[in-house]
Amino acid sequence: MSSRAEAVYRAMLGGPDHGVDDLATDTGLPVTEVRTALNELADLALLRPSAHRSGLRAVSPQVGLAALLAAAEAESAARQAQIEATRAAIASIAAEHEHGPDGDGARRLEGLDTVRFRLEELQQLTEFECLSLNPGGAHLPDARDAAKPLNQQALERGVVIRAVCRESFRNDTDTLAYARWMTGLGGQMRTVPAVPMPLVIVDRKVAILPIDPSDARVGALEVHSQGMLAAVCALFEQIWVTGTPFGQQAPTDSHGCTPMERKLLEIISDGHTDEVAARNLGISLRTVRRMMADLMDRLDAASRFQAGVNATKRGWL
Template sequence: MFESLGLTDRTITVYRECLQNPRLLNQTGFSELGEKLELPADEVAAEIDHLRNLGLVVPRWNIADEEYPLHPSVAFERLAARRQQEIDDLAANLKNDQVAANQFVADYSDFLVERTARDIEVLEGRERAHQRMQDFQPTKSSWGMVPASKIPSGKPSESPDQPLLERGIDTRYLFPESGLKIREIREVCEHLVEYGAKVRTAASVPMRLIIFDGDTAVMGIDPDDTSVGAVVHHSKAVVRLAQELFLHYWKHADDPFSDGPSNSREISSQEAEFLSLLVQGATDEQVGRKLGVSMRTVRRMAAKLSEQVGASGRFELGVRAAQRGWVK
């Protein structure tokens, strides 16, 4: 009942007996108090010490070596005041600790932001991203993965990457097949190849990605909208992941400017990608967007392949293509 004041039931029982018979508060009275309460004398002495510490048993001011139990009204008021002070002190300490904890969290957050800021640059807007790109001066390599809608065109001699090639930088470009079917873009690529660039094509390219010197990766904030801006990653983990992605596509890509023997497979990589998307249930619109081609080209491709395998519909085309091993 009085636990909040630091009193146990046994302590209250001893205190009550002392109030009713103060003479028990002497060494000879401990034995009588113990017998009455059925407690060992040492436990009675311990309870009396506890009452002294709580201020419920105090020395008489006019009689030496004699004690008496404090009146309950005064005793409980003092105990409550002492406990309230302890609570107030605890609350004040807790508040100070909360302030310190909040500062600790803020300092740690600042550390994370500072660390992240060193690893990531967020370039909002196309113009800011373009300006930042001019700052990169790779000394070893420049690898670029460019979707169909982002392939640069213009006069071949005006390519911003020509200075890199003149310095002997390992420059690689990975484009979708559909891009090189555009005369202006193919002319730019042919010009770059003449200067030593390596160009390969894949059925589709997932995103715009540029890797400088194997330690910086630049990619769009929104892969479908370059106007949003770009993100520059410097962390080893992200750059390594970007390199693995690029090399995976590079390994399976075609070299459209190779002087070697032509590809003898039955279908092109673009057609293989079309069939893969088809069996996944992609719509014509999704296929066209993925391959970077028009709806007309998608339908023409479907018609050509259907005629090639003797299929009368999209489902049958997918089945027969799988039977021929065209779909992995």
Template sequence: MARSGPASVLTALGFAPGVDRLYQRVRTHSGRPLARVAAATLRTPGELLEDLDPLVRAGIVRLEGEELVVEPPAEALRIMVAVQAAHAERALHRLEGLTEAVALLADEAHVGRDDHDETVPVDGEVVTASDPARIHAMVRDLVRHSRGDLLWLRPDQWRGPNEHKMAELIEDALRHGGRSSRAIYPQHATREAPGALAARAAAGEQVRLLPEVPSRMLVIGDTHVLLPGRLGYADIPLVVVRQTAVVEAAAQWFELLWERAAAPASGRAEARRDLRRFLLQQLASGAHDEQIARNLGISLRTVRRRVADLMAELGADTRFQAGVEAARRGWL
């Protein structure tokens, strides 16, 4: 059976296979004159250095006088780990400055602004509308008309009136494939909104937990990041930033938090069972579909589809029969 995954340390570190093959050829010549190593690879010294440029820039290959020094794989790994650690530290510093920068953008949005304008282009957009429906519509359009993974910090949004629509948006976005959604919640969300988390996990979103989540945030691929005007839980003003450096810094901040976060006790399969149990409990209590949608933080359409699927799974023609059969199977 063919082994999947990276074939070497360098490809695991993200270098192209061609660069790795050249590295394997020259590493045995480490410490020898550049001209001699180049001749061994049927290149001129200039051509060899050009082909080795990604490794030179990474510090894995260097010239010491006339000699070409090639670090072994273990040292290459150490160098790249140090580089990534420094990169992550720079990202944190950039995020510290981002708090102030975003606040300044939001403040500038009110300078010389016509009272009827709702957005002001200040190296991005500062959305000042107070209508939650408009905020949701903007997020929906950005997600639907973009590509790339979705990274969410969600400290409290499940309490909002549009949470069921957001869950439906995630389900639609992931249904088409080619992208993923990851979200970090505070641990108390498992107590306050288990249905909302179960619905998102059942739709395919990867969920992790932290004791506290510092701010709301959504990163969309490598093109947009949505942040409050001042990092925290406020909705208005909402800043939509398109600068690549800021989007990259926000994504790196998310990744640092993601590494510290823990997965919930239940996985995706368990989340589906949890959602099924929640639905059955709601049906057994006599709740209407609209109330179930509000309680679970999912859309009315999703509730009706999942109830229909559940009844089909139980072989029931009515909701009463579904409750009886679910009790017989020990699902309640």
């Protein structure tokens, strides 16, 4: 019922004998709007022919409005039944996809397109939580644009989203803006110097793992095994507690090292090249070399090997 029709209905209840002109005076509405309101009330079955005079009378609220409420409730119940039927159909279809040839509720998702399609399905079905490890740097525009409405829908229905990304993603303006947008809606994001592999965990029931961590194009494995899920959830939580919340500066330790500097020292101490360090940290080779030169100077080291030795002796690692 419109506010105009409600005003006329109340006026008719207060003045059963009032005609159109009287109702216009009572409500302060033009006569044309009163007539339009009367038509609306008639359509809602809130008017009846008057037995005492020509014209119409208002049906009592206990009868007319109760009938409207019953009709609205019946319509709402029918709509809810349709929603439940749709939800059951989605669950049934999803269940068919959750058991594949790999056994134990796991299946292969061949290629990037298949992985993205399945992630979109899972995000629509997420009930309370989505966790992810993101080793890439800047998000590709098409992937970012595709994920944005899905993330917004999930957050609006109360899903907790926690994401761990590489520190280097802050160097990309568009990805940084996307992170601000997502955290502004309630999503949570932390950064670490290096992320070991891509990972998505949905409701602690499903995990998407790379078939080949070094080449995402190969595809992924969808896992439902409770043992595997316990392991990857523990991995995520371990990395999460070491991350820096988005919007905060990465803290330095008692030796003045940032998390990225410590990670660089670990990589170099393990015998890896600057090129490997740059790839793992998602930063340029030039930046790695600049950081390493600074660390060597602070550690009084003449070589990378000596820097690693000195860092261990001084308790930096």
